[in-house]
Amino acid sequence: AQTVTQSQPEMSVQEAETVTLSCTYDTSESDYYLFWYKQPPSRQMILVIRQEAYKQQNATENRFSVNFQKAAKSFSLKISDSQLGDAAMYFCAYSLRTGNQFYFGTGTSLTVIP
Amino acid sequence: DTGVSQDPRHKITKRGQNVTFRCDPISEHNRLYWYRQTLGQGPEFLTYFQNEAQLEKSRLLSDRFSAERPKGSFSTLEIQRTEQGDSAMYLCASSLGTGARNTIYFGEGSWLTVV
Numbered sequence A: 001a002q003t004v005t006q007s008q009p010e011m012s013v014q015e016a017e018t019v020t021l022s023c024t025y026d027t028s029e030s031d032y033y034l035f036w037y038k039q040p041p042s043r044q045m046i047l048v049i050r051q052e053a054y055k056q057q058n059a060t061e062n063r064f065s066v067n068f069q070k071a072a073k074s075f076s077l078k079i080s081d082s083q084l085g086d087a088a089m090y091f092c093a094y095s096l097r098t099g100n101q102f103y104f105g106t107g108t109s110l111t112v113i114p
Numbered sequence B: 001d002t003g004v005s006q007d008p009r010h011k012i013t014k015r016g017q018n019v020t021f022r023c024d025p026i027s028e029h030n031r032l033y034w035y036r037q038t039l040g041q042g043p044e045f046l047t048y049f050q051n052e053a054q055l056e057k058s059r060l061l062s063d064r065f066s067a068e069r070p071k072g073s074f075s076t077l078e079i080q081r082t083e084q085g086d087s088a089m090y091l092c093a094s095s096l097g098t099g100a101r102n103t104i105y106f107g108e109g110s111w112l113t114v115v
Helices: none
Strands: A003-005 A010-014 A019-021 A024-026 A032-039 A046-052 A064-069 A074-079 A088-096 A102-104 A108-113 B005-007 B010-013 B019-024 B031-037 B044-050 B053-057 B065-068 B075-079 B088-095 B110-114
Touching: A003 A088, A003 A102, A010 A019, A019 A108, A024 A074, A032 A064, A032 A074, A046 A064, A046 A074, A074 A088, A102 B044, B005 B088, B010 B019, B019 B088, B019 B110, B031 B075, B044 B065, B075 B088
Parallel strands: A010 A108, B010 B110
Antiparallel strands: A003 A024, A019 A074, A032 A046, A032 A088, A064 A074, A088 A102, A088 A108, B005 B019, B019 B075, B031 B044, B031 B088, B044 B053, B065 B075, B088 B110
16 A cells, blocks of 8 residues: 655745655555645645656756655655745655546645744 | 536534535536635645546545435535534535646535534
8 A cells, every 4th residue: 555654744934945755665565656735824735846756856947846755655846045935834745657546645734924 | 617616605503413515616627626624724635526436535524424426416525413623614526527737616615614
């Protein structure tokens, strides 16, 4: 069974600083994708970044980057130059290549301190 | 692009009543998903459609739950004989094409409170 674990229920960061959110997952599959989604309060969940398991290079999207450690089944998100708008719940998610269903972690609530 | 639209956004119902949620996906998106999210948890998969065909259902989708997507456009999720344990946010999402490489777009969700 696929499981996704986020061990940090809450995190905080000073504006303009860098923060790293942790995620581990468990799977016996080899062909899968990993994602970080952002869910602002009372707003829809949006995709932050996506990583294909077969790609060794870590994905980056502007201020967002991941550290993908396939052997350790670890997938952390680094947010650089944090902004007030980054405050949200962040979910780590896993899916097989088919994308038929996603498995989400329990989320990390990120607070950005001005 | 209007995004994924869900209606109603909030619903309070008495235990035992039936409720129906509607989802309008992004135009021309052929995949549509339903997820359930309870407080303090991540979304949990319920079911998905490829056009009008319901291809996969989670064990969470008990006999009291039914989802439809007539003509491959909007979708409805009906819960019959609601129970307090059904209280949650019901999320709809859609994507164009198949596979995890295609971005899934979520709606803002429909909050259900069963009293």
